Amino acid sequence: MESVTQEELKARLLKPLLRELKDGAQDRVVVGGLEALVENLARPFPEIRRLFQGYGEKPPEERRRALEAAIRLLQGEEAPDPPPPQARLAPEDSAHRLAPPQSRKKLSELGLRTVRDILHHYPRRYEDRRTLPGVRFLEDGKKATLQVKVLAKELTKTPRKGMQLVQVKAQDAWGWRLTLVWFNQPWVLSQIEVGSTLIVTGRVERRGGVRLFVEHFEDEGTESLSTGRIVPIYPAKEGISQAFLRRTVKRALEEALPLPDPIAPYREALGLWEYSEALRAIHFPEDEEALKRALLRLKFDEYLLLELKALLDAGGMVLGRAFRVEPSWVEEFQKSLPFPLTRAQRRVMEEIAKDMESPRQMARLLQGDVGSGKTVVAAFALFLAARNGAQGALMAPTEILARQHHQNLTRYLFPLGISVELLLGSMTAKEKEAATARLRSGEAQVAVGTHALIQEGVGFKDLGLAVVDEEHRFGVLQRRALLKLAKAPPDVLVMSATPIPRSLALTLYGDLEVSVLDEMPPGRTPVKTKVLPHRLRLQAYAFAREEVKKGHQVYVVAPAIEENEELDIRAATTLYEELKGLLPGVRLALLHGKMPAREKEEVMEAFRRGDYDLLVSTTVIEVGVDIPRATLIIVENAERFGLAQLHQLRGRVGRGGLEGYAIFIAGEASQKTLKRLKILEASTDGFYIAEMDLKLRGPGELRGTRQSGYPELRLGDLAEDTDIIEKARALAKRILEADPDLSRPEHQALRRELQAQAERVGFREVI
Ligand code: ADP
Numbered sequence: 068m069e070s071v072t073q074e075e076l077k078a079r080l081l082k083p084l085l086r087e088l089k090d091g092a093q094d095r096v097v098v099g100g101l102e103a104l105v106e107n108l109a110r111p112f113p114e115i116r117r118l119f120q121g122y123g124e125k126p127p128e129e130r131r132r133a134l135e136a137a138i139r140l141l142q143g144e145e146a147p148d149p150p151p152p153q154a155r156l157a158p159e160d161s162a163h164r165l166a167p168p169q170s171r172k173k174l175s176e177l178g179l180r181t182v183r184d185i186l187h188h189y190p191r192r193y194e195d196r197r198t199l200p201g202v203r204f205l206e207d208g209k210k211a212t213l214q215v216k217v218l219a220k221e222l223t224k225t226p227r228k229g230m231q232l233v234q235v236k237a238q239d240a241w242g243w244r245l246t247l248v249w250f251n252q253p254w255v256l257s258q259i260e261v262g263s264t265l266i267v268t269g270r271v272e273r274r275g276g277v278r279l280f281v282e283h284f285e286d287e288g289t290e291s292l293s294t295g296r297i298v299p300i301y302p303a304k305e306g307i308s309q310a311f312l313r314r315t316v317k318r319a320l321e322e323a324l325p326l327p328d329p330i331a332p333y334r335e336a337l338g339l340w341e342y343s344e345a346l347r348a349i350h351f352p353e354d355e356e357a358l359k360r361a362l363l364r365l366k367f368d369e370y371l372l373l374e375l376k377a378l379l380d381a382g383g384m385v386l387g388r389a390f391r392v393e394p395s396w397v398e399e400f401q402k403s404l405p406f407p408l409t410r411a412q413r414r415v416m417e418e419i420a421k422d423m424e425s426p427r428q429m430a431r432l433l434q435g436d437v438g439s440g441k442t443v444v445a446a447f448a449l450f451l452a453a454r455n456g457a458q459g460a461l462m463a464p465t466e467i468l469a470r471q472h473h474q475n476l477t478r479y480l481f482p483l484g485i486s487v488e489l490l491l492g493s494m495t496a497k498e499k500e501a502a503t504a505r506l507r508s509g510e511a512q513v514a515v516g517t518h519a520l521i522q523e524g525v526g527f528k529d530l531g532l533a534v535v536d537e538e539h540r541f542g543v544l545q546r547r548a549l550l551k552l553a554k555a556p557p558d559v560l561v562m563s564a565t566p567i568p569r570s571l572a573l574t575l576y577g578d579l580e581v582s583v584l585d586e587m588p589p590g591r592t593p594v595k596t597k598v599l600p601h602r603l604r605l606q607a608y609a610f611a612r613e614e615v616k617k618g619h620q621v622y623v624v625a626p627a628i629e630e631n632e633e634l635d636i637r638a639a640t641t642l643y644e645e646l647k648g649l650l651p652g653v654r655l656a657l658l659h660g661k662m663p664a665r666e667k668e669e670v671m672e673a674f675r676r677g678d679y680d681l682l683v684s685t686t687v688i689e690v691g692v693d694i695p696r697a698t699l700i701i702v703e704n705a706e707r708f709g710l711a712q713l714h715q716l717r718g719r720v721g722r723g724g725l726e727g728y729a730i731f732i733a734g735e736a737s738q739k740t741l742k743r744l745k746i747l748e749a750s751t752d753g754f755y756i757a758e759m760d761l762k763l764r765g766p767g768e769l770r771g772t773r774q775s776g777y778p779e780l781r782l783g784d785l786a787e788d789t790d791i792i793e794k795a796r797a798l799a800k801r802i803l804e805a806d807p808d809l810s811r812p813e814h815q816a817l818r819r820e821l822q823a824q825a826e827r828v829g830f831r832e833v834i
């Protein structure tokens with residue numbers, strides 16, 4: 068030892084450490100591991116030895132830190148001045164500051180404008196490259212990812228078919244060789260440099276030599292963010308490499324973190340991970356556990372912002388009017404009904420009564436399957452408003468439905484001394500005037516109508532409650548128009564017969580509280596449902612003939628209007644022609660979406676009167692229409708519909724006390740399709756079916772749920788996250804109740820995130 072000076076020792080130690088750093092801190096530069104070497108050489112430098120304790124077991128990130136610290140110590144005074152500390156970046160700063168000038172365009176191409184955008188550019192998926200196999204361990208026929216060095220490359224043609232073939236000779240870290248193969252992608256040749264290191268994924272063929280049919284490859288680049296760890300794979304575009312994105316994100320994490328935690332005051336009670344930790348781990352997780360925790364935390368944030376936005380959009384916690392609710396009135400209403408209420412109806416009525424009593428504006432969504440008894444509940448709310456001397460309005464999407472509501476509400480409310488006015492576009496000017504006059508004077512307490520309600524000239528003496536029956540959500544603007552007819556913000560009840568899973572209700576309808584009628588009135592027998600493979604479809608029409616003979620009516624639904632050979636969809640029009648031949652003597656009607664609205668209503672009305680036995684239609688027939696003698700619905704190409712939609716369709720039959728039947732014909736009868744449709748044979752629970760639909764088809768497929776102006780979910784998965792959403796919503800409400808405009812100091816970080824999101828969503832809309 069004496070013969071070696073400390074300086075020489077340092078120099079000797081420095082070399083392998085620098086090599087190790089360059090090699091990506093993988094602990095394979097020194098045989099026997101770096102820790103042993105340091106133990107040996109660094110006897111006089113205990114602080115360096117300490118840095119390398121357990122080196123082999125440490126994650127690469129920590130290894131790198133140890134290496135860098137040791138190198139700094141060893142270089143001591145001779146080290147060049149460290150670069151001046153970079154100005155740390157704020158999330159609002161331009162993303163350009165994270166990339167060299169020639170790469171900045173790439174960031175714009177991905178829509179990444181700020182440092183925050185980069186931090187939130189979450190990986191699409193991950194690859195576990197903590198231990199990549201060597202060539203020797205590859206199994207024939209299996210898929211594998213490994214790291215190799217390029218030795219040579221060439222472009223050739225296959226002898227028989229003349230396909231272009233890129234072949235690259237490469238070797239792994241142990242010197243074992245293999246050939247990488249690309250078919251018909253000649254451009255790959257120019258993307259690969261001899262001497263560079265690649266991460267390649269593909270299928271292995273071991274026959275004599277080892278070949279890998281490459282499906283995906285990356286140039287490893289200089290920094291080793293691509294191996295020895297769980298590696299993020301980012302959403303990218305052509306010409307934007309994963310290595311570049313990893314580097315950029317890494318820099319963003321280094322330069323912008325730690326950030327103040329937007330939910331600092333609430334985080335611990337919720338058992339959530341710290342914000343900056345979570346951001347780090349979502350990009351470069353140490354292990355699966357860390358990834359899980361990061362995901363949970365950042366999903367929570369995503370939903371929290373969504374809920375805050377929804378609640379703020381809804382006017383936050385707007386003051387409306389506080390109605391009086393006397394227990395005797397509730398009793399009076401119940402007594403006037405010809406049937407006892409279901410438990411669900413009583414529960415929902417209580418929820419509504421509480422909302423109406425509160426000085427806050429009611430904004431509630433009433434969900435329930437067709438036939439669950441929503442109309443009675445709406446009648447109750449209208450009744451309460453009337454007892455308070457206020458008026459109510461119910462708006463329906465079509466005239467048929469408005470008429471039906473008018474009839475039913477009159478049946479419930481007239482005995483209680485409340486008069487119900489009908490207002491339709493098809494009424495004569497004189498009729499309309501008379502109705503309007505009664506509403507203006509306050510003589511009529513309830514108005515039922517179509518959008519005629521919000522046309523010029525309609526007015527109320529004192530509108531206090533607006534009920535909107537909307538099958539799906541394109542009524543938002545009309546809803547607003549209806550609210551404008553009131554002097555003070557009226558209470559709002561939205562009714563929907565589309566059962567949607569709670570997670571969707573809480574996000575897409577986040578500006579509304581949700582009440583659910585999850586119980587059917589007694590005596591309703593569920594619609595008997597049968598799924599038929601296509602080859603047996605004529606059986607369905609034989610059954611239809613039987614039903615018609617009994618004086619019953621039949622719906623036949625087809626998914627498109629005109630024949631589309633390519634998709635082999637039985638269009639309504641051709642089906643109509645076919646059935647004419649198949650069912651002589653049966654009176655057929657045709658209804659489809661391309662008919663003028665008036666004509667549609669006329670056909671529907673005629674069917675309702677019983678002028679026709681069988682109605683062939685696309686899905687334009689409204690869900691809520693009551694046609695008591697309709698007992699059978701046949702859906703062609705049922706696989707083209709969502710389960711929730713099919714469930715709604717079958718809700719149209721068996722409403723008049725007669726047994727109802729649904730036959731779903733699977734045009735393309737794969738086992739998977741049949742299995743999906745069979746869920747409808749097994750269950751009549753609309754909410755269960757909607758959940759299954761969401762799981763099987765995803766939220767984008769659910770009808771009427773698409774909505775603009777709301778941020779897309781980046782991490783969230785509506786099929787999985789109901790619990791997280793509930794918690795996020797609860798916190799959003801708590802925060803806004805205490806601090807309606809987010810002005811408190813502890814909410815400033817949250818407020819900034821919310822603003823940033825609004826800008827981002829706005830930005831997208833402009834594009
Ligand atoms: P929805 O609007 O939810 O489709 P409706 O309010 O039209 O349902 O009710 C469907 C049918 O069930 C109506 O004929 C109604 O009179 C009846 N009904 C509603 N509630 C009850 C109940 N609690 N018991 C028995 N019948 C009920």
Ligand code: MG
Pocket residue numbers: 438441442691
């Ligand atoms: Mg109804």
